[in-house]
Amino acid sequence: EPEVTQTPSHQVTQMGQEVILRCVPISNHLYFYWYRQILGQKVEFLVSFYNNEISEKSEIFDDQFSVERPDGSNFTLKIRSTKLEDSAMYFCASSEDGQGIILGQGNTIYFGEGSWLTVV
Amino acid sequence: DAKTTQPNSMESNEEEPVHLPCNHSTISGTDYIHWYRQLPSQGPEYVIHGLTSNVNNRMASLAIAEDRKSSTLILHRATLRDAAVYYCILRDPISSGSARQLTFGSGTQLTVLP
Numbered sequence: 001e002p003e004v005t006q007t008p009s010h011q012v013t014q015m016g017q018e019v020i021l022r023c024v025p026i027s028n029h030l031y032f033y034w035y036r037q038i039l040g041q042k043v044e045f046l047v048s049f050y051n052n053e054i055s056e057k058s059e060i061f062d063d064q065f066s067v068e069r070p071d072g073s074n075f076t077l078k079i080r081s082t083k084l085e086d087s088a089m090y091f092c093a094s095s096e097d098g099q100g101i102i103l104g105q106g107n108t109i110y111f112g113e114g115s116w117l118t119v120v
Numbered sequence: 121d122a123k124t125t126q127p128n129s130m131e132s133n134e135e136e137p138v139h140l141p142c143n144h145s146t147i148s149g150t151d152y153i154h155w156y157r158q159l160p161s162q163g164p165e166y167v168i169h170g171l172t173s174n175v176n177n178r179m180a181s182l183a184i185a186e187d188r189k190s191s192t193l194i195l196h197r198a199t200l201r202d203a204a205v206y207y208c209i210l211r212d213p214i215s216s217g218s219a220r221q222l223t224f225g226s227g228t229q230l231t232v233l234p
Binding site: 045 | 161162164166221224
């Protein structure tokens with residue numbers, strides 16, 4: 001079964017350093033997402049991406065964050081200057097459709113296993 | 121935003137059915153009811169979704185009340201591997217902005233007892 005893959009599974013970085021988290025979405029999917037989950041807290045939406053641009057973002061997704069689809073398969077989240085409070089599990093996700101054009105299964109969002117980021 | 125209410129936790133015995141309730145009294149006509157689950161140390165996983173009619177798939181069944189103000193996720197025979205946090209989420213796929221995204225609440229922590 002196709003799956004979303006993420007690397008690295010775990011990264012430790014020093015405060016102030018730049019971090020890039022990588023994701024390979026499911027191949028025929030057109031919508032890509034990043035979510036995060038701070039330890040013991042809810043899963044939070046960060047950003048959605050379609051047609052090579054951000055379609056929606058949350059208040060969490062400030063200027064420190066950026067996303068990119070550098071080639072036909074990868075989708076990356078960059079944190080420019082990490083802070084202690086950025087420590088969290090970051091989940092990449094993808095869906096075939098995000099606009100509700102395809103009803104039913106097309107709206108399902110598939111998540112990766114996550115990248116655990118620890119900022120020290 | 122339409123919101124959902126779920127019990128914080130539930131317990132079930134292995135190989136018995138589990139009924140996980142969700143209240144969504146402010147649901148709108150275009151909201152789909154989605155269920156995701158999150159196993160320990162894993163990403164959320166799609167379980168099932170529906171709009172008005174009851175739905176079945178290989179993982180579970182979704183029973184939706186006639187007025188759509190509540191729904192129940194049914195696991196027909198719980199296994200130890202079903203122990204997870206189960207999220208009931210309303211999603212309006214044709215809306216704009218954040219309503220189209222999955223907004224996770226605290227969910228129901230399901231414990232399956234051997």
